[in-house]
Amino acid sequence: xxxxxxxxxxxxxxxxxxxxxxxxxxxxxxxxxxxxxxxxxxxxxxxxxxxxxxxxxxxxxxxxxxxxxxxxxxxxxxxxxxxxxxxxxxxxxxxxxxxxxxxxxxxxxxxxxxxxxxxxxxxxxxxxxxxxxxxxxxxxxxxxxxxxxxxxxxxxxxxxxxxxxxxxxxxxxxxxxxxxxxxxxxxxxxxxxxxxxxxxxxxxxxxxxxxxxxxxxxxxxxxxxxxxxxxxxxxxxxxxxxxxxxxxxxxxxxxxxxxxxxxxxxxxxxxxxxxxxxxxxxxxxxxxxxxxxxxxxxxxxxxxxxxxxxxx
Amino acid sequence: xxxxxxxxxxxxxxxxxxxxxxxxxxxxxxxxxxxxxxxxxxxxxxxxxxxxxxxxxxxxxxxxxxxxxxxxxxxxxxxxxxxxxxxxxxxxxxxxxxxxxxxxxxxxxxxxxxxxxxxxxxxxxxxxxxxxxxxxxxxxxxxxxxxxxxxxxxxxxxxxxxxxxxxxxxxxxxxxxxxxxxxxxxxxxxxxxxxxxxxxxxxxxxxxxxxxxxxxxxxxxxxxxxxxxxxxxxxxxxxxxxxxxxxxxxxxxxxxxxxxxxxxxxxxxxxxxxxxxxx
Ligand SMILES: Nc1ncnc2c1ncn2[C@@H]1O[C@H](COP(=O)(O)OP(=O)(O)OP(=O)(O)O)[C@@H](O)[C@H]1O
Ligand SMILES: [Mg+2]
Numbered sequence: 148x149x150x151x152x153x154x155x156x157x158x159x160x161x162x163x164x165x166x167x168x169x170x171x172x173x174x175x176x177x178x179x180x181x182x183x184x185x186x187x188x189x190x191x192x193x194x195x196x197x198x199x200x201x202x203x204x205x206x207x208x209x210x211x212x213x214x215x216x217x218x219x220x221x222x223x224x225x226x227x228x229x230x231x232x233x234x235x236x237x238x239x240x241x242x243x244x245x246x247x248x249x250x251x252x253x254x255x256x257x258x259x260x261x262x263x264x265x266x267x268x269x270x271x272x273x274x275x276x277x278x279x280x281x282x283x284x285x286x287x288x289x290x291x292x293x294x295x296x297x298x299x300x301x302x303x304x305x306x307x308x309x310x311x312x313x314x315x316x317x318x319x320x321x322x323x324x325x326x327x328x329x330x331x332x333x334x335x336x337x338x339x340x341x342x343x344x345x346x347x348x349x350x351x352x353x354x355x356x357x358x359x360x361x362x363x364x365x366x367x368x369x370x371x372x373x374x375x376x377x378x379x380x381x382x383x384x385x386x387x388x389x390x391x392x393x394x395x396x397x398x399x400x401x402x403x404x405x406x407x408x409x410x411x412x413x414x415x416x417x418x419x420x421x422x423x424x425x426x427x428x429x430x431x432x433x434x435x436x437x438x439x440x441x442x443x444x445x446x447x448x449x450x451x452x453x454x455x456x457x458x459x
Numbered sequence: 460x461x462x463x464x465x466x467x468x469x470x471x472x473x474x475x476x477x478x479x480x481x482x483x484x485x486x487x488x489x490x491x492x493x494x495x496x497x498x499x500x501x502x503x504x505x506x507x508x509x510x511x512x513x514x515x516x517x518x519x520x521x522x523x524x525x526x527x528x529x530x531x532x533x534x535x536x537x538x539x540x541x542x543x544x545x546x547x548x549x550x551x552x553x554x555x556x557x558x559x560x561x562x563x564x565x566x567x568x569x570x571x572x573x574x575x576x577x578x579x580x581x582x583x584x585x586x587x588x589x590x591x592x593x594x595x596x597x598x599x600x601x602x603x604x605x606x607x608x609x610x611x612x613x614x615x616x617x618x619x620x621x622x623x624x625x626x627x628x629x630x631x632x633x634x635x636x637x638x639x640x641x642x643x644x645x646x647x648x649x650x651x652x653x654x655x656x657x658x659x660x661x662x663x664x665x666x667x668x669x670x671x672x673x674x675x676x677x678x679x680x681x682x683x684x685x686x687x688x689x690x691x692x693x694x695x696x697x698x699x700x701x702x703x704x705x706x707x708x709x710x711x712x713x714x715x716x717x718x719x720x721x722x723x724x725x726x727x728x729x730x731x732x733x734x735x736x737x738x
Binding site: 202203204215217222224225227228229230232234236237238239240241242243247251252254255256257283299 | 492500
């Protein structure tokens with residue numbers, strides 16, 4: 148590996164609209180060799196649109212993106228030799244076996260003969276796919292199919308790998324398997340762009356996290372940097388009546404980044420000094436005679452993160 | 460955090476990827492290689508789903524039996540010919556067109572399964588995705604037609620010579636090949652196998668009945684006759700019918716080739732355009 152890590156993926160102020168809807172707005176980021184970038188966002192945030200633009204599936208409206216120095220918009224055939232893609236929905240041939248799928252995608256990548264067979268055997272063994280290598284993909288389990296889908300993206304040893312929610316719908320065991328695959332690849336120098344809705348997944352895998360909401364970057368940084376912001380416990384209070392809900396909101400309104408849900412009569416308050424901080428707040432409500440139906444102190448979820456960043 | 464884009468970045472990874480900038484020749488080479496690969500892939504799928512071949516054959520055989528034993532007496536007497544000799548070429552053309560429908564349904568199911576998304580991300584020729592499928596479907600069509608011919612022979616059908624047999628089978632396959640591309644264009648637009656199946660009912664049946672496939676067009680009303688005589692099913696049937704009897708059918712063969720060329724000239728670029736837009 149080179150001494151100084153190179154920037155392999157460079158994205159500069161890209162935008163994309165579908166009709167009136169701006170799916171991605173003026174987004175910029177970069178990914179260095181051998182690092183994992185986690186794109187974190189809720190449904191509809193624009194993650195898939197970003198991946199599709201960078202992998203030449205969708206055109207970029209404005210802005211520039213390059214991979215290994217090649218321009219994504221004007222050099223699609225060069226880009227396609229540099230990327231591996233496992234999209235949000237499995238893109239494999241359901242009627243072929245796992246091995247035949249790898250053979251198909253290998254040949255289309257212009258690898259053939261003994262090189263290809265050796266590569267396939269290597270991948271099947273390394274990613275523990277031997278038990279279902281000769282099973283028709285359509286009959287494999289969801290986790291096995293997903294693994295085949297991700298491994299299919301590796302057939303040509305791409306310099307950069309794009310994984311759109313690679314672990315959604317997997318059990319913990321299969322998820323851990325995919326995580327291991329990704330970590331191994333990054334160690335070998337592959338740049339990985341990974342999208343996820345799970346904070347802990349980004350935390351575990353990503354060297355850098357980009358948090359997006361409505362097509363825009365709302366926060367970015369290393370997991371440690373973000374965690375300092377995000378890792379506040381959350382006090383969640385459930386009220387019994389509209390009246391109680393309204394007076395409770397008035398009483399705790401001085402707290403930063405508070406979130407309220409009127410229909411569920413729920414208040415969420417990020418705590419700056421851990422679970423202990425909840426005592427004073429609960430006492431405040433109790434003293435004022437507000438009846439609390441239920442409360443809990445919990446770890447922040449993606450929702451809390453978004454509330455914190457979008458309300459700021 | 461965004462750096463300035465630098466298009467002249469050089470990469471010094473130890474295993475630097477070998478990136479080639481394809482020129483016209485590379486694209487041509489890719490198109491051929493990838494067509495072979497996709498044909499292989501679709502043949503494997505065909506072998507795994509033999510019912511696709513069987514349905515096409517069974518439909519052909521049902522038409523043979525139905526028309527020969529139900530209408531054969533009436534139509535045959537009217538046309539003054541041995542009806543089985545008359546109807547086999549027509550049934551071959553219909554069977555080929557019916558088999559060609561599977562190009563569209565196959566492509567639509569590729570589009571809905573998402574595998575075309577991966578194709579689009581690979582350094583490959585996108586024409587090959589459809590071209591390979593049309594070739595695989597034509598190979599399947601040839602097998603199906605041979606089986607229908609076999610049943611026809613058992614029912615008394617005869618070729619004049621071996622070369623006439625080859626032409627009698629190849630002309631329907633050719634017109635089927637052209638319709639494969641039409642199906643691909645529709646599939647890339649509609650994307651849904653069910654809608655596609657419904658739609659083909661609307662044009663395939665009228666086209667089939669208003670043709671010379673099962674009965675002479677002379678008995679049709681004048682306004683219909685002109686269309687019925689020169690539409691592709693009829694020209695292909697007339698040509699195949701003449702060849703099977705050993706008489707050269709230059710005009711009808713040329714008309715059929717013109718149809719094939721015309722349909723391909725429109726549908727190849729159209730299906731590629733729609734396919735590119737669909738992902
Ligand atoms: N082909 C399209 N046509 C119209 N709108 C689209 C299209 N693709 C995406 N969008 C819109 O763009 C926005 C971003 O969608 P995108 O699929 O990128 O989100 P996402 O972050 O991947 O969401 P999810 O987590 O649900 O996969 C959404 O509002 C979506 O409705
Ligand atoms: Mg998505």
